[in-house]
Amino acid sequence: MTCAFPPRTRLRRLRENRVLAESIREVSLEPRQLILPLFVVPGSGKRTPISGLYGVDHWSVDRLYEGADEAIAAGVKSFMLFGLPTEKDANGSTAWREDQPVQQALRFLKERYGREIQLITDVCMCEYTAHGHCGFLTADGRVENDSSAAALGRIALSHVRAGADTVAPSAMMDGQVASIRKALDDGGFQTTPIMSYSSKFASAFYGPFREAAGSAPSFGDRRGYQAPSTNWREAIREPLLDEEEGADILMVKPSLLYMDILARLREATMLPLACYLVSGEYMMLRHAMAAGALDEERGLLEAHFALRRAGADLIITYAAVDVARLLKR
Ligand code: PBG
Numbered sequence: 001m002t003c004a005f006p007p008r009t010r011l012r013r014l015r016e017n018r019v020l021a022e023s024i025r026e027v028s029l030e031p032r033q034l035i036l037p038l039f040v041v042p043g044s045g046k047r048t049p050i051s052g053l054y055g056v057d058h059w060s061v062d063r064l065y066e067g068a069d070e071a072i073a074a075g076v077k078s079f080m081l082f083g084l085p086t087e088k089d090a091n092g093s094t095a096w097r098e099d100q101p102v103q104q105a106l107r108f109l110k111e112r113y114g115r116e117i118q119l120i121t122d123v124c125m126c127e128y129t130a131h132g133h134c135g136f137l138t139a140d141g142r143v144e145n146d147s148s149a150a151a152l153g154r155i156a157l158s159h160v161r162a163g164a165d166t167v168a169p170s171a172m173m174d175g176q177v178a179s180i181r182k183a184l185d186d187g188g189f190q191t192t193p194i195m196s197y198s199s200k201f202a203s204a205f206y207g208p209f210r211e212a213a214g215s216a217p218s219f220g221d222r223r224g225y226q227a228p229s230t231n232w233r234e235a236i237r238e239p240l241l242d243e244e245e246g247a248d249i250l251m252v253k254p255s256l257l258y259m260d261i262l263a264r265l266r267e268a269t270m271l272p273l274a275c276y277l278v279s280g281e282y283m284m285l286r287h288a289m290a291a292g293a294l295d296e297e298r299g300l301l302e303a304h305f306a307l308r309r310a311g312a313d314l315i316i317t318y319a320a321v322d323v324a325r326l327l328k329r
Pocket of ligand 1: 122123124125126127170171205206207208209210215277278279280
């Protein structure tokens with residue numbers, strides 16, 4: 001019966017009337033669900049466009065409010081802070097220093113906006129270590145897990161003391177969520193949430209970010225600690241472990257290439273899910289737009305709606321402000 005021709009069931013009955021079609025749209029996207037990354041640099045008076053990341057700037061702390069104001073006006077109130085330190089050493093010791101861009105930005109933004117915004121910090125060491133790896137190195141050049149996880153606790157605590165509302169560990173050390181939870185609890189911050197970059201893959205799509213953050217490893221790669229892109233079961237085990245360790249929000253990163261992970265994880269946990277539309281994915285869209293191969297408005301909306309459909313509650317995206325503006329039209 002269903003294969004009768006002419007067909008009895010015509011799905012276009014649900015599609016031709018735009019009001020009807022819109023009334024049964026299954027997925028929604030609102031500016032409140034978008035998180036905008038901000039890159040903070042030392043110095044003052046700076047708003048420097050990042051050449052490899054279209055529409056994204058390096059901000060000095062004193063001008064950060066310009067970026068925040070634009071985002072807030074569009075309805076985006078959550079920010080992910082990344083910092084470029086004044087100096088780097090083998091142990092990444094600027095990562096937990098009070099006088100560094102992230103800690104200063106936190107104080108500056110909290111003073112100005114208070115509870116109107118949410119400040120999330122990326123908790124990692126790769127921007128701070130001279131070798132560009134995400135933790136301390138052993139003598140034979142591997143990343144030492146447990147001491148690095150302990151340092152991440154110290155970094156997270158310095159962020160929260162400076163005003164971070166939420167911390168987001170991205171170093172992929174085993175036990176890092178538990179280490180950070182303990183450091184925050186011991187420091188008196190029992191209610192500060194942890195958004196764990198839990199399914200974070202060793203990906204070729206972080207290139208423009210590493211240029212922008214100066215965080216490319218000086219030797220080797222991150223495949224010893226980040227997840228292999230070929231393994232979906234392993235990529236579900238990670239967030240389930242993070243949940244046990246006390247994570248409050250889980251994340252899949254990259255996102256457009258890993259929607260299967262997002263959809264499977266949605267079935268496997270009750271926690272809120274974030275995803276990160278990473279620099280290389282974002283620039284893939286931007287390059288296609290610049291080449292005339294992709295319509296900007298429709299392309300941006302389709303990519304972000306797709307992530308919501310796959311199961312993301314929150315989307316970290318360099319296009320947060322552009323998408324929020326499109327949604328308001
Ligand atoms: C690590 C970190 C990275 C990104 C976010 N946090 C880079 C990496 O793992 O090498 C990448 C984000 C992007 O590509 O947009 N601190």
